[in-house]
Amino acid sequence: MTPIVRTVADLRQTVRGWKAAGEVVGVVPTMGALHDGHLSLARAARRDCDRVITTIFVNPKQFNNPDDLKKYPRTEEADAALLATVPVDLIFAPAAEEVYPEGFATTVSVSGVSEPLEGRMRPGHFDGVATVVAKLFGMTLADRGYFGQKDWQQLQVVQKLVLDLNLAVEIVGCETIREVDGLAMSSRNARLTEAGRVKAPVLFAAITAAAADIRAGQSDRMAIREAAEKVRAAGFDRVEYIELRDAGTLLPSDDPTRPRRMLAAAWLDGVRLIDNIPV
Ligand SMILES: Nc1ncnc2c1ncn2[C@@H]1O[C@H](COP(=O)(O)OP(=O)(O)OP(=O)(O)O)[C@@H](O)[C@H]1O
Numbered sequence: 458m459t460p461i462v463r464t465v466a467d468l469r470q471t472v473r474g475w476k477a478a479g480e481v482v483g484v485v486p487t488m489g490a491l492h493d494g495h496l497s498l499a500r501a502a503r504r505d506c507d508r509v510i511t512t513i514f515v516n517p518k519q520f521n522n523p524d525d526l527k528k529y530p531r532t533e534e535a536d537a538a539l540l541a542t543v544p545v546d547l548i549f550a551p552a553a554e555e556v557y558p559e560g561f562a563t564t565v566s567v568s569g570v571s572e573p574l575e576g577r578m579r580p581g582h583f584d585g586v587a588t589v590v591a592k593l594f595g596m597t598l599a600d601r602g603y604f605g606q607k608d609w610q611q612l613q614v615v616q617k618l619v620l621d622l623n624l625a626v627e628i629v630g631c632e633t634i635r636e637v638d639g640l641a642m643s644s645r646n647a648r649l650t651e652a653g654r655v656k657a658p659v660l661f662a663a664i665t666a667a668a669a670d671i672r673a674g675q676s677d678r679m680a681i682r683e684a685a686e687k688v689r690a691a692g693f694d695r696v697e698y699i700e701l702r703d704a705g706t707l708l709p710s711d712d713p714t715r716p717r718r719m720l721a722a723a724w725l726d727g728v729r730l731i732d733n734i735p736v
């Protein structure tokens with residue numbers, strides 16, 4: 458079974474041994490409740506690195522909604538069994554007090570790219586993410602960090618964090634793993650009702666169609682409006698946003714010569730789903 462380490466001191470001791478032997482260390486940060494999306498990151502790390510650490514930590518600082526934090530699934534035993542199939546070398550699963558001991562007083566805040574979209578809808582969320590990711594890099598001494606494109610804005614925030622703070626971590630963005638019907642895998646999908654699960658793939662289908670229409674010459678605004686209508690007509694409770702943005706800055710972009718990304722967030726069955734695709 459994969460060793461589960463709970464303290465930074467124990468983690469450091471193991472990793473220092475690896476580093477002394479000249480080994481390259483990869484880290485896959487997660488909040489647990491693992492699925493094939495997470496495992497694809499762990500497998501990518503396994504291919505590239507001598508040693509792979511998966512962190513499992515439901516980071517209270519990035520939850521702007523206390524109910525969401527309370528309901529977040531915790532399935533450590535099943536997670537460890539899945540990670541043993543990759544396999545990874547170590548699971549780091551600290552308690553909240555280990556990560557944020559009494560007197561903890563630092564917040565890492567990445568301006569600009571953190572602000573629109575998810576940043577606007579989930580105030581404080583990316584400060585929590587940037588703070589914990591900076592800490593996880595410091596704790597694990599990783600050479601490479603693996604993140605999913607499903608959380609596209611998070612990936613841009615982490616890239617900027619590493620650039621601005623000169624962190625010696627190479628960030629690897631891994632493509633979104635989907636269910637056969639197109640729904641992006643996500644731990645929160647487990648909270649959908651059976652009927653909701655049937656409707657959920659419409660989000661991906663609608664943005665895929667909109668991106669194709671834009672490439673074929675339809676106006677950005679019209680294509681996005683049609684996508685939002687499809688999502689609502691499928692029975693989603695609310696579309697928070699469907700936006701076409703510059704893929705790097707996440708600012709509005711009407712320049713088709715630059716890489717652009719369509720990003721979406723919508724509520725179904727009281728569950729907030731997000732997705733994004735290149736345009
Ligand atoms: N379907 C997926 N494909 C690729 N990477 C993914 C996928 N889902 C999550 N990841 C990545 O796994 C890492 C950990 O994500 P996290 O633990 O939040 O899982 P999640 O399924 O996205 O959960 P949530 O329901 O909170 O969105 C992140 O880098 C995230 O982008």
Ligand SMILES: CC(C)(CO)[C@@H](O)C(=O)[O-]
Binds near residue numbers: 586589608
């Ligand atoms: C990167 C991360 C593990 C930080 O808590 C989290 O935001 C996530 O699971 O995507």
Ligand code: BAL
Binds near residue numbers: 519520608611
């Ligand atoms: N998958 C990003 C982490 C979060 O939703 O809080």
